[in-house]
Every structure is written in structure tokens, then in C-alpha cells.
Amino acid sequence: MSVGNYNRALKIIFNLLCFFFLSFLIIRLWKNNYTAHHGLVASREEKIAEEQEKDIQTLIDEVVAYEIVYTEGDIFDGAVPLGQSIGAINSIESVPSIIDEIVSTAEKLLKSAASNIK
Numbered sequence: 001m002s003v004g005n006y007n008r009a010l011k012i013i014f015n016l017l018c019f020f021f022l023s024f025l026i027i028r029l030w031k032n033n034y035t036a037h038h039g040l041v042a043s044r045e046e047k048i049a050e051e052q053e054k055d056i057q058t059l060i061d062e063v064v065a066y067e068i069v070y071t072e073g074d075i076f077d078g079a080v081p082l083g084q085s086i087g088a089i090n091s092i093e094s095v096p097s098i099i100d101e102i103v104s105t106a107e108k109l110l111k112s113a114a115s116n117i118k
Contacts, residue, residue, distance in 0.1 A: 012060065030080035034065050 029035050041047040054062075062079070069078035093101075 012063070028082045028084060028086050030075065030082055032075065032080065033077045034079050 041050060065077070065079040066081075067078075068074045069080050072078075
């Protein structure tokens with residue numbers, strides 16, 4: 001085996017190990033072409049059962065889906081992990097509207113606090 005093939009094999013093994021580790025976590029992914037072709041799971045147990053049924057080629061294809069996001073910048077066909085905090089986002093606002101809301105809320109709170117001072 002050449003050094004290049006050996007390094008590629010090590011990289012695939014490393015990525016598979018990382019994928020196996022991640023498969024035991026419930027990961028939120030960005031809704032794109034990749035997630036449109038993958039079913040949702042309701043529980044950790046369901047996710048584990050799903051992973052145990054996969055063959056090695058399917059696992060390699062899924063590792064590649066995670067890898068192409070970082071190596072090729074393909075956020076449309078790759079698996080883009082977002083993290084749990086993404087569930088707390090309800091809308092996307094512009095910076096000026098966020099600042100206006102913060103200032104408005106601060107003014108209301110300061111006026112309310114001032115009215116309580118005797």
C-alpha cells in the first residue's frame with residue numbers, strides 16, 4: 001500500500017470513528033438537500049437501531065457528507081451540524097432591528113426602575 005493510500009485509509013477510519021461517536025448523539029442538522037433524503041428519528045434508541053442496520057458503504061457515504069462541508073464548502077449537499085442552540089432561534093432579524101429592540105427594552109426598564117425610586 002502506498003503512503004497516499006495508507007493516509008487516505010487512516011483518514012476514512014478516523015472519520016468513521018468520529019461518525020460512530022456522533023451517531024450516539026442527537027445532532028441537529030441544517031435543512032438542506034442532505035437532510036431532505038434522511039429520515040428523522042424520535043429517540044436515541046431509534047437512532048442507534050438505525051445506525052446498526054447500515055452497511056459500511058452507507059457509513060462511508062455519510063462520513064463524506066460531513067467531510068464535504070469542510071473540505072469543499074458544500075453546505076447544500078453536505079451534513080451541516082448546527083448544535084442544540086439552533087432550536088432556540090425563531091427568526092432571523094437584521095442587526096439594526098436587534099439593536100432597536102435592545103435599546104427600546106432598556107428604555108422601558110430604566111423608566112420603570114426610575115418610577116420605583118422615591
